[in-house]
């Protein structure tokens with residue numbers, strides 16, 4: 001297995017990706033690091049689909065709100081690169097913020113529609129930050145394919161819309177793949193933020209996927225969404241969650257709200273325990 005090459009400057013990235021592309025296709029898995037099994041699932045999918053895999057690790061300041069956890073976000077580059085080397089990743093792109101947003105940087109990408117509501121309502125500007133950095137990562141690495149986790153379903157919708165609207169070539173919108181959510185044994189969706197939970201909070205967190213499955217069971221026998229979603233939110237609070245930011249049924253492809261289950265609908269929930277915000281989504285059709 002060839003050694004993992006870690007690159008931190010654009011001038012070194014260009015020749016390294018060009019060399020990889022000479023001997024086959026290149027897939028990119030964009031991440032913010034603090035890698036867990038969910039990220040490694042993306043990497044394995046990428047390895048199956050492409051000859052070479054690049055992973056980016058960049059904690060993107062533009063997608064964090066003023067009161068969010070940018071400084072506290074876990075940074076573990078040595079540990080992450082050991083994990084990636086073990087997965088046969090060819091290239092780790094780990095630029096410092098000054099390489100991505102040099103002095104005078106002024107451009108923002110804003111994707112209307114897909115960015116509205118759900119996490120977009122609770123985190124103003126978040127998806128502009130995501131779309132902007134992902135577009136830059138695509139242009140920097142120029143991968144044939146890119147892989148994202150379906151846990152961030154809305155993010156994936158924003159990125160696909162952006163790729164279509166801007167006529168991106170590498171990767172083409174059709175070569176942006178979503179990978180199903182990796183879950184812990186009790187059903188909790190894997191997330192770097194799970195590391196913030198105390199033991200007690202971690203056991204409360206398991207109520208989220210359980211309550212979502214129960215809600216989907218009620219929806220699937222024909223109950224209207226509104227009362228089921230209100231019960232779901234109440235149930236989460238009773239289980240120890242502090243707040244429920246949203247519990248919504250939407251069409252998975254265009255994120256338009258739905259009043260009852262139909263082909264392609266999904267249940268989306270964001271809820272907080274202490275300072276930790278957990279999100280999840282599941283097919284509800």
Ligand code: PAF
Pocket residue numbers: 030031032058060063130133134152155
């Ligand atoms: O999902 C993430 O980790 C980030 O939002 C991404 C896509 C790497 C952009 O910073």
